Amino acid sequence: MLAQGRRDDEDVCPPQIPGQLALFRDHARRFSSKYGGMIRDREIEDLPLVLDQLRIIADQRGVSSAGWFYDMWQGARLALASREPGERRVGEEMLADLPKMHPTIAEALKRADLLRPARPRLVPASAFTRGSCGHCLAWNGVVRRVCAGCHHWERKPHNFPVSVCVRCCRELPTSAGHCRRCRLVMAETASDLSGAGLVGGDQLWFGGEFAPLLRTVKHKGTDAGVRGRFEAKAKAVREVARPPREVSEHLIDPRQQALFPCPERDWTRLDETRRPALTEHAMQVVAGFTSHLRSLGADPKQVAASFRTLRIVAGHVGVEVPLLEADIRAVAALSDSHHHARLPHYLQQRGLLEPLNLDSAEVRRARELADALPTAFATAVHTWIRVMAGVGRRPSRALKDRTIHAYVSRVHPVLSDWASAGIEDPRAITSCDIDRAVSAQRGANTRATLCSLRSMFRALKRERLVFRDPARAVSLPGPKTLPRPLATDQLRGLLGQADTARDRLTVGLVAVHALT
Structure with missing residues (x-):
């Protein structure tokens, strides 16, 4: 309380809160x-x-x-x-x-x-702006009576006839019965995630480059479809309204033992609109697939169909046990939007793949030959067989089963000899070792053995099991081409130049018979 007779009117320059930022500039005051x-x-x-x-x-x-x-x-x-x-x-x-x-x-x-010193005005006055637009009420950046968007409507009366807007009841250029402002408000608030919709009023907006646009709305009537950012907003609203996904009830428990073999699952009735949520372990597997692709120099966006397949299988059956390759191939065969490129190799590296056993008799014999080798060579040969079967780190064209068995059967004795000689790792093989192994062969086996070794080391290098390809520098000596006998007309000319019978005999022996 002020003492009696003391003057301090709080309405004159009231004390302000220090540190409080003002949203708007103070109005000009006139003191007397x-x-x-x-x-x-x-x-x-x-x-x-x-x-x-x-x-x-x-x-x-x-x-x-x-x-x-x-x-x-x-x-x-x-x-x-x-x-x-x-x-x-x-x-x-x-x-x-x-x-x-x-x-x-x-x-x-x-x-x-x-x-x-005096501060400049936050909003400089300009003689070129006329305030708000007369049609959409957009503020700032209005040079004419209306903004650029409304001027475009105004100058095309055949597309936007002047009539009474059914929403704001103003007589303006309209489209589908609504003025440009009402079309904007309806488009922005149809999917109102930002809360811009008001009850009993509309939210104003800035003009110029900050003004919202109707460029993403098709002017075909009141029920016209939407696209662009309006479609993205509608999709976001649907995602928010959609109930949260639940974990699948059919996840396989690794502690539960199977009583009998499970028949192949029928994925043709899959409903992707009700995709279950991924467990924490499944999300780690999906994220690991992204890291795996980037480590190989591949773009994850290029194999989005493989990600879709992985999420479907991991979401429905889980990743606590190895995934069946049969399930992956069955989902990948549903449509062109599903694929299994690079998936088997990644899951096999993480120990999460149970391969599909569709080997023929020739491939099984090839695998048996690989199992008979020492561990390092057996792993290399099994990797080589996967590459020849088209399921390596990178998809490739599969060879015939009899070709796979023929290649492995030719390489098997060579690898056994190297193991007996003390070589324990394919990375220790040199070009000299391959040259000696090929030289020890006879007849047609020489070229066949070299072709098999080249195929194996090319596959191992692609799978990054060896640093270099030692078979690349080995080549076989080519056949020597014998000179051909002279033609008859040439031989007749030479014989004509010989003076004696001895000279003609010598020319005939050298030019015809001695060549063979």
Whole structure:
């Protein structure tokens, strides 16, 4: 409570909260002489410093009028009381609000180091803008009477005839019975994720480059389809309204032992609109597939169909036990939007794949030959067989089963000899070892053995089991081409130039019979 007779009107320059940012610029104020007296008893910081400077100015100018000093005292009090919260200096633009003596008070504040230079306006005035658009009410950036979008509607009356809008009841250019503003509001609030829809009113917007556009709406009637960002908003609304996915009830428990073999699952009745949620382990497997592809230099977006297959199988049966290759191939065969490229190799690396046993008799014999080799060579040969079967790290064309068995049967004795000689790793094989192994063969086996070794080391390098291909530098000597006998006309010319029978006999032996 103020003491009786003390004047401090809180309606005049009320104290502000320091550190509070203003959302809008203060309106211009016009003080009169009475306002200074209404706060004459308010304790204002730095007022004595300004009064001292005013006294010095009065002495310099030879002013001794009590009225002059009273007006200065009132103006200085109002100027200091109108300072921004948290600021010590008075803005030069605020002095225009004082009733009189602006230059003298500005000089006193400047001498007391309490005057701040005028700040530019946050929204500069421009003679080229006319405020809000007359049609859609968009603010700022309106050079003509209407904005650019509404001007486009206005200049095409054959496409947008002028009529009464059925929503806002204004007579404007319309499309499907609505003006451009109502079309915008309806399009933006049809899927109102941002909460822009208001009850009893519409949200205004900025004009110019910040104005919303109807470029993504097809003008074909009230029931026209949507596309672009409006379609994305509608899709987001459907995702929010959709109930949360639940984990599948058919996840395989690794602790549950199977009583009998499970028949092949029928994935043709799959309903992808009710895809179950992935468990934490399944999400890690899917994320690992992305890292696996990037480590190979592949773009995950190019195998999106394989991701879809992996999510379907992992979501329905889980990844606690190895996934059946039969399930993966069955889902991949549903449509062109499903695929299994690079999936078997990735799951096999993580130990999450149970291969599909469709080997023929030739491939089974090839695998038996691989099992008879030492561990390092057996692993290499099994990897080679997978590549020849078209299920390696990168998809490739599969060879015939008898070709696979023929290649492995030719390489098997060579690998056994290398293992007996103390070579324990395919990476230790050199070009000299291959050259000696090929040279030990006879007849047609020489070229067949070299072709088999080249195929094996090419596959191992592609699967990154060896650093280099030692068989690449090995080649077989080519057959020597014998010179052909001379033609009859050439031989007749040579015999004609020989003088004696001995010379003609020598030419015949050398040019015809001695060549063979």
